[in-house]
Amino acid sequence: MAVVETILVVFDFDHTLIDVNSDTWILALKPDLKRLLQRRSGVCWTDLMNDVFAGLFDEGVGPEAIRQCVEKVPFHDDMKKTCSLLARAQNINLLLISDANRVFIDTILSAHGLDAAFDKIYTNPAEFDESGRLRVSYHHTHACKRCPKNLCKGTVLKDYLKDVSYAKKIYVGDGKGDVCPCLLLDSPTDYVLAKTGFPLLEILRDPDVGFKGNLVPWNTGTDVLEFVYKEILRTGAPGVRF
Ligand SMILES: [Mg+2]
Ligand SMILES: [Zn+2]
DSSP states (O other): OEEEEEEEEEEOIIIIISSSOHHHHGGGGOGGGGGGGSOOTTOOHHHHHHHHHHHHHHTTOOHHHHHHHHHTSOOOHHHHHHHHHHHHSBTEEEEEEEEEEHHHHHHHHHHTTOTTTOSEEEEEOEEEOTTSOEEEOOSOOOOOSSSOTTOOHHHHHHHHTTSEEEEEEEEEEOSGGGHHHHTTOOSTTOEEEEETTSHHHHHHHSGGGOOOSEEEEEOSHHHHHHHHIIIIIITTOTTOBO
């Protein structure tokens, strides 16, 4: 395995990069469709979202209305600043791994001028079909018992790390789906930034889970930006130029 002196920063999307869950944000268009998201045991969230998108289509909500709705998701200025800063830096690789969908992510990043910020985006493929209905499909299949059947972020990250190792890895997340990849951040130079009041922080604090990296709680994009300044900029991490 080739060791390179670079930094990897991985972001989750919902409630991390953006301040809300984009999948539930879209219900503002037709709040009565909320009933379709009542968790049914054994039914994958991606399938529930396809039901929501079918419902929006049946009620005459077209692609433009959906795009305009998601463009309005709250996105903290300092989180945007963090992304732009990291994207401009030499020798930092920036990944987005999300259980949302490609249409929402591309629309939101583009609305905030961050189209090219991420080196790689891993999420559930999605597109509007010829009739204008949004359809989302599973990102992949995997064997992980911890994760939903459409996406194991740990498997995604493990595959990504197969050919390269980083001097420092940073993961910014909030939810249960972020646990699996965070368990791969086990070196003393690795950091997980876990959002206060969300499941990831409590789960990683449980000694039975076996998390061995550094855990840093955060609340807003300002905390993440300050961490990036302190941990990457001011310490002059090797090989990183802004
Ligand atoms: Mg999240
Ligand atoms: Zn997993």
